[in-house]
Amino acid sequence: MNTLVVYGTRYGATTGTAEEIAKILREEGFDVKVVNAKKEKIKDITPYDLIVVGTGVALGKWTGEIQDFVKRFETELTQKKMALFVSTGKFMAERQLKEKPTAVEDTRKIDIDDKVAKYKLHPISIGFFGGVLNLNKMNFLSRRMFGGFIKEQMGTDGFNETEPGFYDMRNWEEIQVWTKDLAQKARQ
Ligand SMILES: Cc1cc2nc3c(=O)[nH]c(=O)nc-3n(C[C@H](O)[C@H](O)[C@H](O)COP(=O)(O)O)c2cc1C
Missing domain, CATH: 3.40.50.360 (Flavodoxin domain)
Incomplete structure (x- = not known):
């Protein structure tokens, strides 16, 4: 096909x-x-x-x-x-x-x-x-919004960075x- x-x-x-x-x-x-x-x-x-x-x-x-x-x-x-x-x-x-x-x-x-x-x-x-959340590709405002969100909630919740700033x-x-x-x- x-x-x-x-x-x-x-x-x-x-x-x-x-x-x-x-x-x-x-x-x-x-x-x-x-x-x-x-x-x-x-x-x-x-x-x-x-x-x-x-x-x-x-x-x-x-x-x-x-x-x-x-x-x-x-x-x-x-x-x-x-x-x-x-x-x-x-x-x-x-x-x-x-x-x-x-x-x-x-x-x-x-x-x-x-x-x-x-x-x-x-x-x-x-x-x-x-x-994915790729902080490296975000503009300043999005990075601030998602960066805070990730550090507070995601890291402890089993979502780890696969490379710096990259959450899959x-x-x-x-x-x-x-x-x-x-x-x-x-x-x-
Ligand atoms: C600035 C921004 C806005 C987003 N808005 C939404 C949204 O409105 N709805 C949603 O389901 N996901 C949203 N997401 C999560 C994206 O869907 C997710 O990052 C996804 O990986 C995007 O697909 P892409 O990586 O192929 O571009 C948003 C992510 C960013 C960074």
């Missing part, structure tokens, strides 16, 4: 997630091309049987390049098998659950459901994944399980 994994990223999480998804799909026998939509503009999706669209979310917004992609191919995407995954702050919402029981649902609505409706997407599968909240097992399930659905 000819497959395109196209993604957009601001802080780098979605690159690793897209590459992991591509690796698993290849192991499942799919022919996969991975494209960072900021670096390469996709002109044509007709050769592909399956399109996997991935994006990071910041301040409730998908990356501009993935918004462009789904708008540009709105009609074609309705005629193809497509899947969607997002790299998000789900891990932060999970930590708010005691004070706010709807925190994860609220995040999912903004990060996924509202956009699926807005761009009229019909994914056969949706991946709702954690991302991607759950590789969750991503692998999702991708194997996607491979099955795509074959149906």
Whole structure:
């Protein structure tokens, strides 16, 4: 099955997630091309049987390049098998659950459901994944906000820096399980 994994990223999480998804799909026998939509503009999706669209979310917004992609191919995407995954702050919402029981649902609505409706997407599968917090790539204000948050809550909570200033909240097992399930659905 000819497959395109196209993604957009601001802080780098979605690159690793897209590459992991591509690796698993290849192991499942799919022919996969991975494209960072900021670096390469996709002109044509007709050769592909399956399109996997991935994006990071910041301040409730998908990356501009993935918004462009789904708008540009709105009609074609309705005629193809497509899947969607997002790299998000789900891990932060999970930590708010005691004070706010709807925190994860609220995040999912903004990060996924509202956009699926807005761009009229019909994914056969949706991946709702954690991302990274990369203090090195943030501007001063974000670094102050997240730097404080991380030091107070995350370090003691099992999320350690994989390199200075870089916190990785991607759950590789969750991503692998999702991708194997996607491979099955795509074959149906
Ligand atoms: C400034 C900033 C704003 C963010 N806003 C949101 C948000 O509104 N919703 C969300 O789910 N995650 C949010 N996050 C967490 C990101 O989704 C997470 O960092 C993810 O890794 C982004 O994907 P990327 O690394 O591929 O860009 C935010 C992160 C930063 C640094």
